[in-house]
Amino acid sequence: MKILVCISKTPDTTAKIAFTDNNTKFASDGVQWIINPYDEWYALVRAIELKEAAADTVIHLITVATADSEPIIRKALALGGDEAIRVNADSHDSFYIASQIAAIAKEGAYDIIFTGKETIDYNGSSIAGMVAELLDMPYISLATKFDIAGTEATINREIEGGEETDKVALPVVVSCQKGVAEQRIPNMKGIMGARTKPLKVVEPAAVEALTSITSFDLPPAKAGVKLISADTPEELVRLLHDEAKVI
Protein backbone atom coordinates (compact mmCIF):
# COMPACT_ATOMS: atom_id res chain seq x y z
CA MET A 1 0.00 0.00 0.00
CA LYS A 2 1.38 3.40 -1.02
CA ILE A 3 -0.05 6.61 0.41
CA LEU A 4 0.69 10.16 -0.69
CA VAL A 5 -0.14 12.89 1.84
CA CYS A 6 -0.32 16.47 0.53
CA ILE A 7 1.05 19.02 2.98
CA SER A 8 0.77 22.79 2.83
CA LYS A 9 2.24 25.45 5.08
CA THR A 10 -0.13 28.13 6.33
CA PRO A 11 0.14 31.07 8.69
CA ASP A 12 -0.64 30.12 12.28
CA THR A 13 -4.34 30.36 13.17
CA THR A 14 -3.68 33.36 15.39
CA ALA A 15 -1.43 35.20 12.88
CA LYS A 16 -2.30 38.81 12.16
CA ILE A 17 -3.61 39.06 8.63
CA ALA A 18 -2.27 42.10 6.73
CA PHE A 19 -1.17 42.87 3.18
CA THR A 20 1.62 44.82 1.49
CA ASP A 21 2.51 46.04 -2.02
CA ASN A 22 -0.74 47.91 -2.51
CA ASN A 23 -2.74 45.04 -0.98
CA THR A 24 -1.50 42.48 -3.46
CA LYS A 25 0.76 40.41 -1.17
CA PHE A 26 0.28 38.74 2.20
CA ALA A 27 2.48 40.44 4.79
CA SER A 28 4.50 37.42 5.92
CA ASP A 29 7.00 39.30 8.12
CA GLY A 30 7.00 37.89 11.62
CA VAL A 31 4.34 35.33 10.75
CA GLN A 32 4.66 31.93 12.38
CA TRP A 33 4.12 29.15 9.81
CA ILE A 34 2.51 25.84 10.63
CA ILE A 35 1.48 22.70 8.77
CA ASN A 36 -2.04 23.31 7.54
CA PRO A 37 -4.01 21.82 10.48
CA TYR A 38 -6.28 19.60 8.38
CA ASP A 39 -3.27 18.15 6.53
CA GLU A 40 -1.46 17.44 9.79
CA TRP A 41 -4.19 16.40 12.22
CA TYR A 42 -6.33 14.31 9.89
CA ALA A 43 -4.69 13.43 6.54
CA LEU A 44 -1.20 12.67 7.86
CA VAL A 45 -2.27 11.03 11.12
CA ARG A 46 -4.73 8.73 9.33
CA ALA A 47 -1.95 7.67 6.95
CA ILE A 48 0.30 6.93 9.94
CA GLU A 49 -2.46 4.88 11.58
CA LEU A 50 -2.87 2.84 8.40
CA LYS A 51 0.87 2.16 8.40
CA GLU A 52 0.72 1.12 12.04
CA ALA A 53 -1.99 -1.38 11.08
CA ALA A 54 -0.13 -2.67 8.00
CA ALA A 55 3.64 -2.38 8.28
CA ASP A 56 4.34 -2.72 4.55
CA THR A 57 2.57 0.61 3.97
CA VAL A 58 4.74 3.35 2.49
CA ILE A 59 3.92 7.01 3.17
CA HIS A 60 5.26 9.82 1.03
CA LEU A 61 4.61 13.47 1.82
CA ILE A 62 4.44 16.10 -0.89
CA THR A 63 4.46 19.86 -0.75
CA VAL A 64 4.63 22.45 -3.51
CA ALA A 65 6.65 25.24 -1.95
CA THR A 66 9.94 27.09 -1.82
CA ALA A 67 12.87 26.03 0.39
CA ASP A 68 11.68 28.06 3.39
CA SER A 69 8.96 25.44 3.92
CA GLU A 70 11.50 22.77 4.89
CA PRO A 71 11.05 23.16 8.70
CA ILE A 72 7.37 22.42 8.15
CA ILE A 73 8.17 19.31 6.10
CA ARG A 74 10.62 18.08 8.78
CA LYS A 75 7.94 18.58 11.40
CA ALA A 76 5.53 16.50 9.32
CA LEU A 77 8.20 13.79 8.92
CA ALA A 78 8.67 13.84 12.71
CA LEU A 79 5.05 12.77 13.05
CA GLY A 80 5.51 10.01 10.51
CA GLY A 81 5.98 9.20 6.86
CA ASP A 82 8.92 7.59 5.08
CA GLU A 83 10.09 10.36 2.80
CA ALA A 84 9.05 13.75 1.51
CA ILE A 85 9.03 15.36 -1.90
CA ARG A 86 9.19 19.11 -2.30
CA VAL A 87 8.28 20.53 -5.67
CA ASN A 88 10.41 23.63 -5.76
CA ALA A 89 7.89 26.28 -6.73
CA ASP A 90 6.06 29.22 -5.29
CA SER A 91 2.33 28.64 -5.21
CA HIS A 92 0.38 30.18 -8.09
CA ASP A 93 -3.16 28.88 -7.99
CA SER A 94 -4.93 25.63 -7.08
CA PHE A 95 -4.66 24.28 -10.61
CA TYR A 96 -0.92 24.90 -10.69
CA ILE A 97 -0.36 23.15 -7.35
CA ALA A 98 -2.70 20.27 -8.21
CA SER A 99 -0.90 19.76 -11.53
CA GLN A 100 2.47 19.50 -9.74
CA ILE A 101 1.07 16.97 -7.25
CA ALA A 102 -0.57 14.97 -10.04
CA ALA A 103 2.69 14.84 -12.01
CA ILE A 104 4.50 13.29 -9.03
CA ALA A 105 1.56 11.04 -8.12
CA LYS A 106 1.44 9.62 -11.64
CA GLU A 107 5.03 8.38 -11.23
CA GLY A 108 4.45 7.01 -7.72
CA ALA A 109 1.35 4.87 -8.42
CA TYR A 110 -0.24 5.62 -5.05
CA ASP A 111 -3.25 3.72 -3.74
CA ILE A 112 -4.47 6.59 -1.62
CA ILE A 113 -3.91 10.34 -1.92
CA PHE A 114 -4.87 12.28 1.21
CA THR A 115 -5.26 16.03 1.63
CA GLY A 116 -6.78 18.17 4.36
CA LYS A 117 -10.30 19.46 3.70
CA GLU A 118 -8.93 22.89 2.77
CA THR A 119 -6.04 25.16 3.69
CA ILE A 120 -6.77 27.75 6.35
CA ASP A 121 -5.26 30.52 4.21
CA TYR A 122 -6.99 30.28 0.82
CA ASN A 123 -9.92 28.09 1.92
CA GLY A 124 -10.25 26.73 -1.60
CA SER A 125 -10.98 23.05 -0.90
CA SER A 126 -10.02 22.47 -4.53
CA ILE A 127 -6.64 20.73 -4.71
CA ALA A 128 -7.86 17.19 -3.98
CA GLY A 129 -10.67 17.32 -6.55
CA MET A 130 -8.32 18.70 -9.18
CA VAL A 131 -5.67 16.04 -8.49
CA ALA A 132 -8.36 13.35 -8.78
CA GLU A 133 -9.54 14.68 -12.15
CA LEU A 134 -5.98 15.01 -13.44
CA LEU A 135 -5.38 11.35 -12.51
CA ASP A 136 -8.88 10.16 -13.49
CA MET A 137 -9.43 8.79 -9.97
CA PRO A 138 -12.54 8.92 -7.78
CA TYR A 139 -12.60 11.67 -5.15
CA ILE A 140 -14.38 11.66 -1.82
CA SER A 141 -14.56 15.10 -0.23
CA LEU A 142 -14.70 16.13 3.42
CA ALA A 143 -14.28 12.63 4.84
CA THR A 144 -15.06 12.08 8.52
CA LYS A 145 -14.04 8.39 8.58
CA PHE A 146 -11.73 6.30 6.40
CA ASP A 147 -11.30 2.55 6.52
CA ILE A 148 -9.77 -0.03 4.21
CA ALA A 149 -10.52 -3.69 3.58
CA GLY A 150 -8.37 -5.24 0.87
CA THR A 151 -8.55 -2.92 -2.11
CA GLU A 152 -11.80 -1.26 -1.12
CA ALA A 153 -12.19 1.87 0.99
CA THR A 154 -15.22 2.66 3.11
CA ILE A 155 -15.48 6.39 3.67
CA ASN A 156 -17.95 8.57 5.52
CA ARG A 157 -18.28 12.05 4.07
CA GLU A 158 -20.18 15.05 5.34
CA ILE A 159 -23.41 16.05 3.58
CA GLU A 160 -26.06 18.65 4.50
CA GLY A 161 -27.19 17.79 8.03
CA GLY A 162 -25.37 14.49 8.32
CA GLU A 163 -23.13 11.92 6.71
CA GLU A 164 -23.11 9.46 3.86
CA THR A 165 -21.14 6.20 3.68
CA ASP A 166 -19.40 5.52 0.37
CA LYS A 167 -17.63 2.42 -0.86
CA VAL A 168 -15.01 2.85 -3.55
CA ALA A 169 -12.24 0.72 -5.04
CA LEU A 170 -8.67 2.02 -4.74
CA PRO A 171 -6.98 4.15 -5.92
CA VAL A 172 -8.85 7.12 -4.46
CA VAL A 173 -8.27 10.75 -3.52
CA VAL A 174 -9.74 11.82 -0.18
CA SER A 175 -9.89 15.19 1.58
CA CYS A 176 -9.92 14.69 5.33
CA GLN A 177 -11.54 16.57 8.16
CA LYS A 178 -12.34 16.11 11.83
CA GLY A 179 -13.31 12.55 12.67
CA VAL A 180 -10.84 10.82 10.34
CA ALA A 181 -8.10 10.79 13.00
CA GLU A 182 -7.03 12.38 16.27
CA GLN A 183 -4.32 15.03 16.40
CA ARG A 184 -0.88 13.79 17.56
CA ILE A 185 2.20 15.49 18.91
CA PRO A 186 5.62 14.42 17.55
CA ASN A 187 7.80 12.59 20.09
CA MET A 188 11.58 12.93 20.51
CA LYS A 189 12.27 9.71 18.57
CA GLY A 190 10.20 11.03 15.67
CA ILE A 191 11.94 14.41 15.73
CA MET A 192 15.42 12.80 15.73
CA GLY A 193 14.42 10.32 13.02
CA ALA A 194 12.97 13.03 10.78
CA ARG A 195 16.41 14.62 10.35
CA THR A 196 17.69 11.70 8.31
CA LYS A 197 14.57 10.86 6.33
CA PRO A 198 14.93 11.59 2.59
CA LEU A 199 13.62 14.96 1.42
CA LYS A 200 13.69 14.98 -2.35
CA VAL A 201 13.55 18.29 -4.19
CA VAL A 202 12.19 18.26 -7.74
CA GLU A 203 11.73 21.10 -10.19
CA PRO A 204 8.14 21.97 -11.18
CA ALA A 205 6.45 20.87 -14.38
CA ALA A 206 5.63 23.67 -16.81
CA VAL A 207 2.03 24.57 -16.02
CA GLU A 208 0.05 27.77 -16.55
CA ALA A 209 -2.12 28.95 -13.69
CA LEU A 210 -5.77 29.55 -14.60
CA THR A 211 -6.41 32.32 -12.08
CA SER A 212 -4.47 35.13 -10.40
CA ILE A 213 -5.06 37.22 -7.30
CA THR A 214 -5.47 40.88 -8.20
CA SER A 215 -5.81 42.25 -4.66
CA PHE A 216 -6.81 41.55 -1.07
CA ASP A 217 -9.24 43.48 1.14
CA LEU A 218 -9.79 43.43 4.86
CA PRO A 219 -13.34 43.32 6.16
CA PRO A 220 -14.68 46.61 7.51
CA ALA A 221 -14.12 46.95 11.25
CA LYS A 222 -17.11 46.09 13.42
CA ALA A 223 -18.83 49.15 14.84
CA GLY A 224 -18.54 47.69 18.33
CA VAL A 225 -20.96 45.66 20.36
CA LYS A 226 -24.24 47.21 21.49
CA LEU A 227 -24.84 45.90 24.99
CA ILE A 228 -28.36 45.23 26.21
CA SER A 229 -29.11 44.90 29.90
CA ALA A 230 -29.75 41.36 31.16
CA ASP A 231 -32.84 42.80 32.88
CA THR A 232 -34.46 43.67 29.55
CA PRO A 233 -33.55 40.91 27.09
CA GLU A 234 -36.76 41.58 25.12
CA GLU A 235 -35.01 44.76 23.96
CA LEU A 236 -32.67 42.49 21.94
CA VAL A 237 -35.63 41.07 20.04
CA ARG A 238 -36.87 44.60 19.28
CA LEU A 239 -33.43 45.62 17.95
CA LEU A 240 -33.07 42.47 15.82
CA HIS A 241 -36.49 43.17 14.34
CA ASP A 242 -36.48 46.98 13.97
CA GLU A 243 -32.80 47.89 13.64
CA ALA A 244 -30.91 44.88 12.24
CA LYS A 245 -34.04 43.61 10.44
CA VAL A 246 -32.91 39.98 10.59
CA ILE A 247 -36.00 38.54 12.29
Place this chain on the structure above:
Amino acid sequence: MSVLIFIDQADGQIKKSSLEAAAYGAKVAEQSGTSAEAIVLGNITDDLTSLGKYGIKKVHTVKDSKLNSLDAQLFTKVIAQAATTTGATVIVLSNNFAGKSVAPRLSVKLKAGLVSGAIALPDTTKGFVVKKSVFSGKAFANIAINTPIKIISLSPNSYSFTAGTGSAEVADFAATIDAPKVQVTATNKVTGEIPLSEAELVVSGGRGLKGPENWGIVLDLAKALGAATACSRPVADADWRPHHEHVGQTGLAIAPNLYIAIGISGAIQHLAGVNRSKVIVVINKDPEAPFFKAADYGIVGDAFEVVPKITAAVKKLKGI
Protein backbone atom coordinates in the same frame (compact mmCIF):
# COMPACT_ATOMS: atom_id res chain seq x y z
CA MET B 1 -23.48 31.30 -25.25
CA SER B 2 -24.86 30.67 -21.82
CA VAL B 3 -24.30 30.79 -18.11
CA LEU B 4 -24.79 27.19 -16.99
CA ILE B 5 -25.90 26.58 -13.41
CA PHE B 6 -25.55 23.18 -11.76
CA ILE B 7 -28.66 22.53 -9.67
CA ASP B 8 -27.99 20.09 -6.89
CA GLN B 9 -30.69 17.93 -5.36
CA ALA B 10 -31.17 15.65 -2.39
CA ASP B 11 -33.93 13.01 -2.35
CA GLY B 12 -35.51 14.52 -5.47
CA GLN B 13 -35.71 18.03 -4.07
CA ILE B 14 -33.69 21.03 -5.13
CA LYS B 15 -31.41 22.36 -2.40
CA LYS B 16 -31.92 25.94 -1.31
CA SER B 17 -28.24 26.65 -1.91
CA SER B 18 -28.83 25.71 -5.55
CA LEU B 19 -31.73 28.15 -5.88
CA GLU B 20 -29.30 30.79 -4.65
CA ALA B 21 -26.78 29.65 -7.28
CA ALA B 22 -29.56 29.82 -9.91
CA ALA B 23 -30.46 33.41 -9.00
CA TYR B 24 -26.78 34.39 -8.91
CA GLY B 25 -26.10 32.71 -12.26
CA ALA B 26 -29.13 34.42 -13.81
CA LYS B 27 -27.74 37.77 -12.69
CA VAL B 28 -24.35 36.94 -14.23
CA ALA B 29 -26.15 36.04 -17.48
CA GLU B 30 -28.05 39.32 -17.38
CA GLN B 31 -24.78 41.24 -16.84
CA SER B 32 -23.15 39.54 -19.81
CA GLY B 33 -26.20 39.51 -22.08
CA THR B 34 -26.41 35.73 -22.29
CA SER B 35 -29.02 33.20 -21.27
CA ALA B 36 -29.15 31.39 -17.91
CA GLU B 37 -29.54 27.64 -18.31
CA ALA B 38 -29.56 24.95 -15.66
CA ILE B 39 -28.45 21.33 -15.53
CA VAL B 40 -30.23 18.97 -13.15
CA LEU B 41 -29.00 15.42 -12.58
CA GLY B 42 -30.98 12.44 -11.35
CA ASN B 43 -34.67 11.90 -10.73
CA ILE B 44 -36.36 15.02 -9.44
CA THR B 45 -39.78 15.36 -7.85
CA ASP B 46 -39.68 19.18 -7.68
CA ASP B 47 -41.29 21.17 -10.49
CA LEU B 48 -38.36 22.31 -12.61
CA THR B 49 -40.31 24.93 -14.57
CA SER B 50 -40.35 26.88 -11.27
CA LEU B 51 -36.61 27.55 -11.71
CA GLY B 52 -37.90 30.25 -14.06
CA LYS B 53 -38.79 32.23 -10.95
CA TYR B 54 -35.08 32.56 -10.30
CA GLY B 55 -34.26 33.68 -13.84
CA ILE B 56 -33.47 30.32 -15.46
CA LYS B 57 -34.63 30.20 -19.10
CA LYS B 58 -33.97 26.57 -19.87
CA VAL B 59 -33.46 23.47 -17.72
CA HIS B 60 -31.58 20.44 -19.03
CA THR B 61 -32.43 17.29 -17.11
CA VAL B 62 -30.64 13.97 -17.16
CA LYS B 63 -33.09 11.59 -15.49
CA ASP B 64 -30.84 8.65 -14.86
CA SER B 65 -30.93 6.89 -11.50
CA LYS B 66 -27.12 6.50 -11.65
CA LEU B 67 -27.08 10.24 -10.97
CA ASN B 68 -29.33 10.17 -7.91
CA SER B 69 -26.36 10.14 -5.55
CA LEU B 70 -23.12 12.01 -5.92
CA ASP B 71 -20.25 10.50 -7.89
CA ALA B 72 -18.17 13.59 -8.62
CA GLN B 73 -16.38 11.95 -11.53
CA LEU B 74 -19.64 11.01 -13.22
CA PHE B 75 -21.29 14.35 -12.49
CA THR B 76 -18.30 16.20 -13.92
CA LYS B 77 -18.48 14.33 -17.22
CA VAL B 78 -22.19 15.04 -17.64
CA ILE B 79 -21.95 18.72 -16.67
CA ALA B 80 -18.99 19.15 -19.02
CA GLN B 81 -21.08 17.73 -21.87
CA ALA B 82 -23.89 20.17 -21.06
CA ALA B 83 -21.38 23.04 -20.87
CA THR B 84 -20.14 22.23 -24.35
CA THR B 85 -23.63 21.80 -25.82
CA THR B 86 -24.94 25.06 -24.33
CA GLY B 87 -21.75 26.97 -25.18
CA ALA B 88 -21.31 27.93 -21.54
CA THR B 89 -18.82 30.69 -20.87
CA VAL B 90 -19.57 30.77 -17.15
CA ILE B 91 -20.52 27.81 -14.95
CA VAL B 92 -22.03 28.46 -11.52
CA LEU B 93 -22.36 25.94 -8.69
CA SER B 94 -23.11 26.30 -5.01
CA ASN B 95 -20.00 25.78 -2.90
CA ASN B 96 -22.00 23.26 -0.85
CA PHE B 97 -20.85 19.67 -0.28
CA ALA B 98 -21.61 18.53 -3.83
CA GLY B 99 -20.14 21.73 -5.30
CA LYS B 100 -16.89 21.22 -3.41
CA SER B 101 -16.61 17.75 -4.96
CA VAL B 102 -17.57 18.68 -8.50
CA ALA B 103 -16.24 22.22 -9.15
CA PRO B 104 -12.50 21.41 -8.94
CA ARG B 105 -12.89 18.42 -11.26
CA LEU B 106 -14.86 20.50 -13.73
CA SER B 107 -12.15 23.16 -13.63
CA VAL B 108 -9.56 20.59 -14.75
CA LYS B 109 -11.83 18.91 -17.29
CA LEU B 110 -12.70 22.18 -19.06
CA LYS B 111 -9.38 23.95 -18.34
CA ALA B 112 -11.56 26.62 -16.78
CA GLY B 113 -10.35 28.79 -13.90
CA LEU B 114 -12.27 28.29 -10.67
CA VAL B 115 -13.04 30.66 -7.82
CA SER B 116 -14.40 28.52 -5.01
CA GLY B 117 -16.51 30.16 -2.33
CA ALA B 118 -17.38 33.38 -4.20
CA ILE B 119 -19.26 35.93 -2.13
CA ALA B 120 -20.16 38.57 -4.73
CA LEU B 121 -21.05 38.97 -8.39
CA PRO B 122 -18.07 39.07 -10.76
CA ASP B 123 -16.56 42.46 -11.52
CA THR B 124 -16.21 42.61 -15.30
CA THR B 125 -14.98 46.20 -15.58
CA LYS B 126 -11.40 44.91 -15.90
CA GLY B 127 -11.27 41.25 -16.87
CA PHE B 128 -13.39 38.86 -14.80
CA VAL B 129 -12.68 39.27 -11.11
CA VAL B 130 -14.50 37.39 -8.36
CA LYS B 131 -14.32 38.12 -4.63
CA LYS B 132 -13.98 35.33 -2.11
CA SER B 133 -13.31 35.02 1.58
CA VAL B 134 -9.78 33.92 2.57
CA PHE B 135 -7.76 33.42 5.77
CA SER B 136 -10.81 31.81 7.41
CA GLY B 137 -12.99 34.90 7.07
CA LYS B 138 -10.31 37.38 8.14
CA ALA B 139 -9.79 38.84 4.63
CA PHE B 140 -11.08 38.81 1.06
CA ALA B 141 -9.20 38.05 -2.15
CA ASN B 142 -10.18 39.39 -5.56
CA ILE B 143 -9.32 36.69 -8.07
CA ALA B 144 -9.10 37.13 -11.83
CA ILE B 145 -10.14 34.13 -13.91
CA ASN B 146 -7.96 34.17 -17.01
CA THR B 147 -9.51 31.37 -19.09
CA PRO B 148 -12.27 31.49 -21.76
CA ILE B 149 -14.60 29.43 -19.55
CA LYS B 150 -15.03 30.59 -15.96
CA ILE B 151 -16.29 28.55 -13.00
CA ILE B 152 -17.71 30.13 -9.88
CA SER B 153 -18.78 28.16 -6.83
CA LEU B 154 -20.91 30.41 -4.68
CA SER B 155 -20.55 30.39 -0.91
CA PRO B 156 -23.99 29.52 0.58
CA ASN B 157 -25.92 32.48 2.06
CA SER B 158 -23.84 35.13 0.34
CA TYR B 159 -26.20 36.28 -2.43
CA SER B 160 -29.62 37.61 -1.46
CA PHE B 161 -32.38 36.63 -3.83
CA THR B 162 -36.15 36.43 -4.03
CA ALA B 163 -38.45 34.35 -6.20
CA GLY B 164 -39.97 36.33 -9.06
CA THR B 165 -42.30 35.13 -11.78
CA GLY B 166 -41.46 33.17 -14.88
CA SER B 167 -41.38 29.61 -16.06
CA ALA B 168 -38.39 27.73 -17.41
CA GLU B 169 -38.45 25.47 -20.42
CA VAL B 170 -37.52 21.91 -19.41
CA ALA B 171 -35.89 19.47 -21.81
CA ASP B 172 -34.19 16.10 -21.51
CA PHE B 173 -30.46 16.22 -22.12
CA ALA B 174 -28.92 13.17 -23.74
CA ALA B 175 -25.61 12.52 -22.01
CA THR B 176 -23.16 9.68 -22.03
CA ILE B 177 -23.11 8.28 -18.50
CA ASP B 178 -20.38 5.94 -17.26
CA ALA B 179 -20.82 3.34 -14.55
CA PRO B 180 -20.43 4.97 -11.11
CA LYS B 181 -17.28 4.14 -9.16
CA VAL B 182 -18.64 5.38 -5.86
CA GLN B 183 -21.35 3.34 -4.21
CA VAL B 184 -23.38 5.05 -1.49
CA THR B 185 -24.21 2.38 1.07
CA ALA B 186 -25.85 4.50 3.76
CA THR B 187 -26.96 8.02 4.54
CA ASN B 188 -27.49 9.24 8.03
CA LYS B 189 -28.93 12.73 8.29
CA VAL B 190 -31.52 14.67 10.18
CA THR B 191 -34.71 15.19 8.27
CA GLY B 192 -37.30 17.89 8.64
CA GLU B 193 -34.72 20.36 9.89
CA ILE B 194 -33.07 23.24 8.09
CA PRO B 195 -29.52 22.15 7.14
CA LEU B 196 -27.11 24.31 9.08
CA SER B 197 -25.12 25.28 5.98
CA GLU B 198 -28.25 26.77 4.42
CA ALA B 199 -29.85 28.31 7.51
CA GLU B 200 -30.45 32.06 7.65
CA LEU B 201 -30.85 32.06 11.42
CA VAL B 202 -28.69 30.02 13.76
CA VAL B 203 -28.78 29.58 17.54
CA SER B 204 -25.60 28.07 18.94
CA GLY B 205 -24.60 26.82 22.37
CA GLY B 206 -21.25 26.35 24.08
CA ARG B 207 -19.68 24.95 27.20
CA GLY B 208 -21.35 27.70 29.24
CA LEU B 209 -24.54 25.65 29.09
CA LYS B 210 -22.83 23.08 31.34
CA GLY B 211 -24.40 19.91 29.92
CA PRO B 212 -26.60 18.39 27.21
CA GLU B 213 -29.55 18.28 29.59
CA ASN B 214 -29.64 22.09 29.47
CA TRP B 215 -30.06 22.37 25.70
CA GLY B 216 -33.79 22.98 26.00
CA ILE B 217 -33.35 26.75 26.13
CA VAL B 218 -31.32 26.67 22.88
CA LEU B 219 -33.82 24.42 21.12
CA ASP B 220 -36.79 26.50 22.31
CA LEU B 221 -35.28 29.75 21.03
CA ALA B 222 -34.32 28.11 17.71
CA LYS B 223 -37.85 26.73 17.32
CA ALA B 224 -39.44 30.12 18.04
CA LEU B 225 -37.16 31.79 15.48
CA GLY B 226 -37.32 29.01 12.88
CA ALA B 227 -33.55 28.75 13.24
CA ALA B 228 -31.07 25.89 12.91
CA THR B 229 -29.02 24.86 15.94
CA ALA B 230 -25.25 24.76 16.18
CA CYS B 231 -22.58 24.26 18.82
CA SER B 232 -18.95 24.92 19.62
CA ARG B 233 -16.16 22.35 19.37
CA PRO B 234 -15.95 21.30 23.06
CA VAL B 235 -19.69 20.60 22.97
CA ALA B 236 -19.38 18.35 19.90
CA ASP B 237 -16.23 16.69 21.28
CA ALA B 238 -18.06 15.87 24.50
CA ASP B 239 -20.92 14.40 22.43
CA TRP B 240 -23.41 16.80 23.98
CA ARG B 241 -24.54 17.57 20.43
CA PRO B 242 -24.05 15.77 17.08
CA HIS B 243 -20.88 16.46 15.10
CA HIS B 244 -22.72 18.03 12.14
CA GLU B 245 -23.79 20.91 14.43
CA HIS B 246 -20.18 21.89 15.16
CA VAL B 247 -19.28 25.28 13.70
CA GLY B 248 -15.77 26.69 13.75
CA GLN B 249 -12.45 26.08 12.09
CA THR B 250 -12.54 22.30 12.39
CA GLY B 251 -16.30 22.15 11.89
CA LEU B 252 -18.57 23.90 9.45
CA ALA B 253 -18.05 27.51 8.35
CA ILE B 254 -21.38 29.30 8.08
CA ALA B 255 -22.60 32.75 7.07
CA PRO B 256 -26.19 33.15 8.32
CA ASN B 257 -28.01 36.47 8.61
CA LEU B 258 -28.18 36.02 12.38
CA TYR B 259 -25.89 33.99 14.65
CA ILE B 260 -26.81 33.85 18.34
CA ALA B 261 -24.00 32.46 20.50
CA ILE B 262 -25.02 31.32 23.98
CA GLY B 263 -22.30 30.46 26.48
CA ILE B 264 -19.52 30.46 23.86
CA SER B 265 -16.39 32.41 24.77
CA GLY B 266 -15.39 33.06 21.14
CA ALA B 267 -11.95 31.52 20.64
CA ILE B 268 -10.32 32.47 17.35
CA GLN B 269 -10.97 28.95 15.99
CA HIS B 270 -14.67 29.35 16.67
CA LEU B 271 -14.78 32.81 15.08
CA ALA B 272 -13.17 31.40 11.93
CA GLY B 273 -16.36 29.44 11.33
CA VAL B 274 -18.88 32.18 12.04
CA ASN B 275 -17.24 35.55 11.40
CA ARG B 276 -19.02 35.97 8.08
CA SER B 277 -22.43 35.99 9.82
CA LYS B 278 -24.18 39.27 9.06
CA VAL B 279 -25.36 39.92 12.63
CA ILE B 280 -23.78 38.28 15.69
CA VAL B 281 -25.44 38.22 19.10
CA VAL B 282 -23.41 37.05 22.09
CA ILE B 283 -24.96 36.01 25.39
CA ASN B 284 -22.36 35.25 28.03
CA LYS B 285 -22.07 35.82 31.76
CA ASP B 286 -18.39 36.73 31.44
CA PRO B 287 -18.08 40.38 30.30
CA GLU B 288 -14.46 39.63 29.28
CA ALA B 289 -15.46 36.88 26.79
CA PRO B 290 -13.52 37.66 23.57
CA PHE B 291 -16.64 36.99 21.51
CA PHE B 292 -18.11 40.38 22.56
CA LYS B 293 -15.42 42.08 20.43
CA ALA B 294 -16.79 40.37 17.31
CA ALA B 295 -20.46 40.84 18.23
CA ASP B 296 -23.05 43.33 17.05
CA TYR B 297 -25.30 42.87 20.08
CA GLY B 298 -24.45 41.45 23.44
CA ILE B 299 -26.02 40.58 26.74
CA VAL B 300 -23.83 40.02 29.78
CA GLY B 301 -25.91 37.70 31.90
CA ASP B 302 -26.94 34.22 32.92
CA ALA B 303 -28.18 32.36 29.84
CA PHE B 304 -30.61 30.30 31.90
CA GLU B 305 -32.43 33.49 32.92
CA VAL B 306 -31.96 35.58 29.78
CA VAL B 307 -32.64 33.10 26.95
CA PRO B 308 -36.17 32.02 28.00
CA LYS B 309 -37.13 35.70 28.17
CA ILE B 310 -35.79 36.23 24.64
CA THR B 311 -37.76 33.20 23.45
CA ALA B 312 -40.92 34.61 25.02
CA ALA B 313 -40.32 37.98 23.32
CA VAL B 314 -39.79 36.27 19.94
CA LYS B 315 -43.02 34.31 20.36
CA LYS B 316 -44.84 37.51 21.25
CA LEU B 317 -43.39 39.28 18.19
CA LYS B 318 -44.46 36.45 15.91
CA GLY B 319 -47.81 35.94 17.64
CA ILE B 320 -47.06 32.29 18.50
